[in-house]
Amino acid sequence: MLNRDKTIFFPFILTTLVVILDQITKAFVVRNWPRPGTFITDVFDNNFLILYHVRNPAIAFSIGYSLPQPYRFILFIIVPIIVLVLLTWYYFNTTEFSRLQRWAIAGIIGGGIGNIADRIFRPDGVVDFISVRFFGIFGLERWPTFNVADASVVVSCMILLYTMLRPQKQAPPAINEVPAGSLPQTPPAEAPPESPQ
Numbered sequence: 243m244l245n246r247d248k249t250i251f252f253p254f255i256l257t258t259l260v261v262i263l264d265q266i267t268k269a270f271v272v273r274n275w276p277r278p279g280t281f282i283t284d285v286f287d288n289n290f291l292i293l294y295h296v297r298n299p300a301i302a303f304s305i306g307y308s309l310p311q312p313y314r315f316i317l318f319i320i321v322p323i324i325v326l327v328l329l330t331w332y333y334f335n336t337t338e339f340s341r342l343q344r345w346a347i348a349g350i351i352g353g354g355i356g357n358i359a360d361r362i363f364r365p366d367g368v369v370d371f372i373s374v375r376f377f378g379i380f381g382l383e384r385w386p387t388f389n390v391a392d393a394s395v396v397v398s399c400m401i402l403l404y405t406m407l408r409p410q411k412q413a414p415p416a417i418n419e420v421p422a423g424s425l426p427q428t429p430p431a432e433a434p435p436e437s438p439q
Contacts, residue, residue, distance in 0.1 A: 250334065253348035260352030264390040265359065268369040271295050278366065292373040296387050299367035319361050326354045343405050349398030356391030 275282055275295045282293035300307040301318055309317070333339070333347055360368040370387040377383075388396075 250344070253345045254351075255348075256345055257348045257352035257355070260349060260391065260394045261355050261359075264353070264356035264394070267371070267390055268360065271369060271371045282371065290375045293371050294373060294387075296370050297364075297367040298370050298387075302386065302392070319358060322354060322358055326351055326358070340405060343402055346398040346402040346405070349394045350402070353391040353393075353395035353398065356389070356394070 271282070271293075272295070278295055278297045280295045282295065285291040285293060299314070300309075306314060306317060329347065330351060333344065333351075339347065357368050368389070370389050370392070372389060372393070373387045374385045375383070376385045
């Protein structure tokens with residue numbers, strides 16, 4: 243039991259790293275380019291990966307941007323906190339997750355914590371700074387600007403979805419295991435003839 247308890251905590255190393263990296267990169271952007279809308283750099287000089295500072299007071303794709311502040315507080319802070327608490331509780335109280343799925347869930351939790359921290363402590367909204375060209379896929383010339391926490395959530399969700407949808411491999415039968423009905427039927431032994439008296 244002790245070994246299992248230690249193992250179940252290992253994926254939260256990823257949670258911690260995601261939160262730390264997310265907050266460090268955001269703090270670096272805010273400190274050096276404090277004004278939202280500031281262009282930082284074109285990483286490869288080909289318009290594929292651009293860094294610039296923007297703020298998102300809503301959630302992904304700026305959904306809920308026009309909602310009143312009380313509704314945004316409930317939907318973007320209270321509800322995500324409840325979801326993360328329930329997800330963490332389920333993580334520790336189920337044996338259904340594989341090792342890879344536990345690491346993926348830890349990545350989702352880390353990304354969630356990173357963005358919730360922004361919504362609580364940054365009144366202007368979540369700090370986003372990564373913009374990737376999307377070549378018109380889904381009608382998007384560029385993917386909505388994101389951050390390390392967003393990337394962790396998306397990649398972890400894709401891994402989790404893949405592990406849930408992929409066909410499960412059936413364990414091969416044991417070497418000494420013989421399927422029922424495959425044993426040869428041994429005819430009953432005939433009684434020896436009685437000797438004449």
